[in-house]
Amino acid sequence: MxxxxxxxxxxxxxxxxxxxxxxxxxxxxxxxxxxxxxxxxxxxxxxxxxFPMVIALNKADLPSAAGVHDALRARYPAEHFVPMSAEVECALLALRRQGRLQYVSGEGHFTLPPPPPSGAAAPTAAQQQQLQRVAAFFAPPAAAGGRTTGVQRVLAEALARCAVVCAFPTPTLPPQVPSLRHCLTLRPGATAEDVYWTLCYQKLIDGKFVRCEVVEPRPRGGAAAAQTLRKTDPLPGRAVLVRVLTNKRQMT
Incomplete structure (x- = not known):
């Protein structure tokens, strides 16, 4: 194990x-x-x-949800529960895509766009029904405490409990640009080979692995000297700059 x-x-x-x-x-x-x-x-x-877990309690938009959630928290006090409503989130995103409202995922409100010009297509009956439903979800007193659909909160809290290694691939060491375009989120214990295959999968490099160079930035600026890693060597820190060299196309 x-x-x-x-x-x-x-x-x-x-x-x-x-x-x-x-x-x-x-x-x-x-x-x-x-x-x-x-x-x-x-x-x-x-x-x-x-494997730290966050338990998403879906269907939080149903009237019976509050009682069920309270019972679960009382029965399993050590678990971390987050109420959410995937259906309301999907409805909001669909209506946003159709231009019927303005909404940012994770916020506790939405806004309606300006009235359409005369002759423009009016909302369909299904869209009207969805608009009424999402409006009821955010309506007081339910939204008095800043209610959201919970979808982004579930993701954020799950990621906060998951230790990750951030690898920033760069074509040169030290980097020749003030900011880096890519960040690879890898599991603890990830190796140079894991970085190589991730870059290949994202089509950032091509060819056979030659070597991997890693620099671990220091907290107060600057960086340590570059280390050369073998395929099976783990990355030396939680946030590192990496340069993977192959026998073909390199990062640009």
Whole structure:
């Protein structure tokens, strides 16, 4: 399990510490006494830490949703719930695409555009019904606390719980431009080969892997010297500049 999900030794040590195992000696002593309960607890702790979860409570626009949400929170106090309404969000985006309203995903309101000129097509019956529904969703007192559809909040809170490595590919080290166009979000433990395949998939480079050069910026400006990584070497930090060289097309 640890190697299959590419957990770092420090991460595994943290999980074992929660199990009361502080060092290798304690592990050898306690492992002999472990049974199914301890094994299940170890797996549960590992999964909880390795894959932190946000539970989206969909259909928050239904009148019965509040009671269901309260019951779930009372029954599972350790879980993180976020109410949302995918149907209202989809309706808002569809009406925006059709030019019937102005809306930014994640905001707690929408605005209607100016009246169309005479002769322009009026909203259809289906569009009118959707407009009434989204208006009711944001209407007081429901919107008194800044109600949103919850879709962007679910995504934001899920990403906030997910440790990522940000790799900024650049054709030169140090970069010759003040800002970088691309940012690759990778899982912890990502290797130089992961960066290479991601760049190939996005058609930013082509050809066989030659080498990868990495620079980790320093907090107070400047940067450390470039490191050359092999394919299997992990990226050295949470935010790095990377230059991948191949035998064909390079980044421009």
């Amino acid at each position: 640890f190697s299959g999900y590419r957990s770092t030794p420090a991460f595994v040590d943290g999980v074992l510490l929660l199990m009361g195992v502080a060092n290798e000696t304690a592990l050898v002593q306690q492992l002999r006494a472990w049974g199914p309960p301890e094994l299940h607890l170890l797996v549960a702790l590992y999964v909880r830490r390795r």
